Amino acid sequence: MAEPLVETRGLTVDYAARRSLWGPANASTRVLRGVDIRIDAGEIVGIVGESGSGKSTLGRALLGLVPATEGQVLFAGHPLDAQPDGALALRRHMQMIFQDPMSSLNPRHTIRTILTRPILLHGIALDQAAAAASAAAVLERVGLPLTVLARYPHELSGGQRQRIGIARAVMLRPRFVLADEIVSGQDVSTQARVLVLLKELCAEIGMALAFISHDLSVIRALCHRVYVLNGGVVVEEGSCESVFAAPQHAYTRALIDAIPLPVVGTSWLAA
Numbered sequence: 001m002a003e004p005l006v007e008t009r010g011l012t013v014d015y016a017a018r019r020s021l022w023g024p025a026n027a028s029t030r031v032l033r034g035v036d037i038r039i040d041a042g043e044i045v046g047i048v049g050e051s052g053s054g055k056s057t058l059g060r061a062l063l064g065l066v067p068a069t070e071g072q073v074l075f076a077g078h079p080l081d082a083q084p085d086g087a088l089a090l091r092r093h094m095q096m097i098f099q100d101p102m103s104s105l106n107p108r109h110t111i112r113t114i115l116t117r118p119i120l121l122h123g124i125a126l127d128q129a130a131a132a133a134s135a136a137a138v139l140e141r142v143g144l145p146l147t148v149l150a151r152y153p154h155e156l157s158g159g160q161r162q163r164i165g166i167a168r169a170v171m172l173r174p175r176f177v178l179a180d181e182i183v184s185g186q187d188v189s190t191q192a193r194v195l196v197l198l199k200e201l202c203a204e205i206g207m208a209l210a211f212i213s214h215d216l217s218v219i220r221a222l223c224h225r226v227y228v229l230n231g232g233v234v235v236e237e238g239s240c241e242s243v244f245a246a247p248q249h250a251y252t253r254a255l256i257d258a259i260p261l262p263v264v265g266t267s268w269l270a271a
């Protein structure tokens, strides 16, 4: 079997105790317990579970944004902090996209700068002209007009900012992208457009995607495989086809039973 692109081995995460002005300090909280997952190159993997099950913590740990208490996160076979190509290359190859990336887009920069600066930094574009040409091409790809290049993030709608966030990530040609609840709360047609775009971009660039959602119908439409988290533990794992056809764990069955019927708007994505 080929080496996984992203892998956790026995990943356990505790959040440290917090001091309180009003009473005794809280004990530290164990949020993930011995999690083993693997995501292969080009694969779209869902991470599902109810609120508080540890999905976002797992996502942040995959990117090295929260430290492992025990166990390891590996990228291309090496621990995150021991990458042969260095930390900058890892930053390029592990990207995150947001529902509305307002807080991650520098409010003082135009969209042109926001899109061109990272590819210049990483040497993907060698000069301003090449970077501008790439920015124009990617804007077209995500369905935004070139006029947005001169605007600032606050001058765009939340949906347009989301597309800028996706554009900025894919311009780096990353090997892995994390999407955490990026379509929650969107109407069904906006959801479907974003999911189609992501699915196409994964195929075009060959990037792997970890897609965190509490919405099983979205996971089913988009993902090849799924991990089901409950109380910080992976209780089930498998191809979407097999998990949805024959869930093995009572928790997964309960999640599937809770999907509202009929499921509309995303089933055609599975094609």
Ligand SMILES: Nc1ncnc2c1ncn2[C@@H]1O[C@H](COP(=O)(O)OP(=O)(O)OP(=O)(O)O)[C@@H](O)[C@H]1O
Pocket: 015, 016, 029, 031, 049, 050, 051, 052, 053, 054, 055, 056, 057, 058, 214
């Ligand atoms: N920075 C933190 N410090 C302390 N506890 C935290 C922190 N972040 C999350 N938690 C706790 O860890 C548990 C898991 O949270 P996490 O956000 O990973 O779950 P989730 O499955 O993504 O939930 P949701 O779907 O509601 O976002 C929760 O009990 C949460 O309160």
